[in-house]
Amino acid sequence: MKNNKTRLRAKSGAFLAGVGAIACAAFAYVLMGMKWPVGSNVGYSVNANSAKVAGELAAVQSAAGSWSAINPSGFRLTYQGSTSVTSESCNGQNTICWENQGASSTLATTYTWYSGGTILENDIVFNEAQNWSTSGGDYDVETVALHEMGHVVGLDHSNSGIMTPYYSGIRRSVDSDARAGFVAMYGGSVGGDGPARDLPPSVKLTSPAPGTAVSGIVTVAATATDDIGVQRVEFFSNETLMTRDTSAPYQYAWDTSTLFNGSFTLKAIAYDTIGQTAQAQIAVIVLPHAPRNFSGIKKNNSSTLLEQYINVLSWEEHEKNKDIRGYRLYQRDGSDWILLAEFDAQTFVFLHKNVDKRKTYTYIVKAVDAGDRDGDGAGLDIQ
C-alpha cells in the first residue's frame, strides 16, 4: 500500500492559455493509474468543526455532486456525515478536513491509499491557513474541492480545466477534459463542458394531511424527487427514526397503538445519491386509544310488580391514554350512533336502565382527549 500525495497549489500565474485548443484537439486528461472499482459508491465524511467559512459543507457536497452526476451508476460520492478526524490517516474512512499547513502555497492535498490499481481510501485536507470563501472572494471552497475530488476519482494533474495544478479562479463544474478522464475510467457520456450539477432532492409528506387526527395503523407516505436519483427517504416520529425506505413509493405503516395519545411531528428526510438532503414535516394528533375491557351484561332489576331490565356496562382506562377528559358512550340506533351518556375520566361503569329484555343493544365507548376529540371506540353487543 503506498501513499501518493497530490497537491493543488495556490495560483501562481501559471495559467495555461492553450487549454481550449488542447481540449478540442484531443483529451489531455492524465490518469493516476489507479481508480475505484466501477460502480463504487464512495462515502465521505466531513469535519465541519474545523471549517473556515459558512457553507463549506454545502460547497463540498456540491463538488461531490458534480462528479457523481457524470455517471452515478459508474461512480458516485455520497456524504456520510460528520467526523472528528483532523488530518489524513489511513483509517478506512474517506475524510475531508481542514488543517493548518502553514503559509505555504498549498491550498489542499489529497491523500490516496491504494493497492495495485485500486484506490482504497482518499483523504482531502484543506489548508486552514489560506483565505477561504464560498461566495466569490479568496479561494473558492467548491472549486478546490472539485479539483481534489478529481484526484479522488483517479485523475492526475493535467494542463487544462479543473485538473490544472494551479488555482485560476472559480470553476464549479467538471470540464469536458476531466469528464473524459472520468468516463474513461467509469463509463458514461463525455458530453460537453456542462454544468453537471447534482441538485438537492425535494420531498413532500403526502399522507396523513397536516393536523389530521389519527389512530391505529397510519400510512405515512412521502414523494421524493431528485435530478439524479433519490437514495433513500427516512421517516421520523418526534425525531425518532421510524424507518428508511430506499424505493418508491416511500411510505411506512405507523403503528400508533403503542404510543401515548397527543401531538406528534412526522418528518421525512430525502437523501440523494451524494447525500444531499431535503426534509418535510407535519404535525398530527394521535387520538386516545379505545378503553380496555369494555364489557356488559343484561340484568333483571324488576320488583314484584314493576319490570326493569338494565344493561350493565363497564370498561377500563387504556394504559397509553393521557390527558383524558372523560368518556362518551354511544348506542347504535339503526345506522346512526346516538350519544347515550358522557362521563368524567374517573367513571368506568354505566347502568343503561329500562332496556327491552328481548332486544339486542350495540354500544361503543370512547375516551375523549383534552381537545374534546373522541378516540377509538371499543364496542360490544348485549342480547
Place this chain on the structure above:
Amino acid sequence: MTMKKAPIIALSIVLSATSLFAQPVSPQLFSIKAGGTYFYPAEESMKNIYGNGSGWGGEINIKLWRFIDLWMFGNSFEKAGSLPYTREPTKISLITYGGGIKFRFTAGRLSFYLGGGPAACYYKENNAIGQARGTDPGFVGQLGLYVRIIGGLILDVAADYASIKAKPKTIEADLGGARAAVRIGYVY
C-alpha cells in the same frame, strides 16, 4: 312415643285444659276478631325482595244457619326492600279483603272452623322504576280454632291461604300467600 301419637296427645291436652273453664255454651250469633298476622308471600320475587313479614287483620262472622257463618275479613301487609340489582329502595303495601262461608264446629269451649270464598287485594308498590297500584280479585281459604276464655272473650288462631293474581303492567304476580293469625275476639 311415635310421631303419629303426638298430635292426639297434644289435642287431648288442649281439650283437658279447656275443660277447666267449662261453662254452658251459648249459641254464637256473631263474632269479631282482631290481631296480628304473619305473612308468607307466594310470589318468588316478593319473597326475595321483601321476605316474610307481620301485619294486622280482623274479621267478622255472622251466623247464617246452624253451624254455617257468613265470614268477612281484612288484612294489611306493608314492607320495604331493595331492588335486586341496583339495591334501590322499594316498598309494597297490600290490603287483602274478602269473605265467604265458614263452617264452625263447637265442642265445649273450643270451636273449629273451616271456610273459603272470594277475596280481593288492593296493592301499591313504589320504587325507582315507578309505581304500580290497583285491585285484583282472587280467592281465600281459612281454617282455625278459638277457645272461649271467659264470657264471650275468645283467643283465636287461624291460618289462611290466598291466591290473587295481579298484572298492573307487564309483570303478573300472585299477591297471595299463607298467613298465620293470632287474634283476640268476642262472641255474642
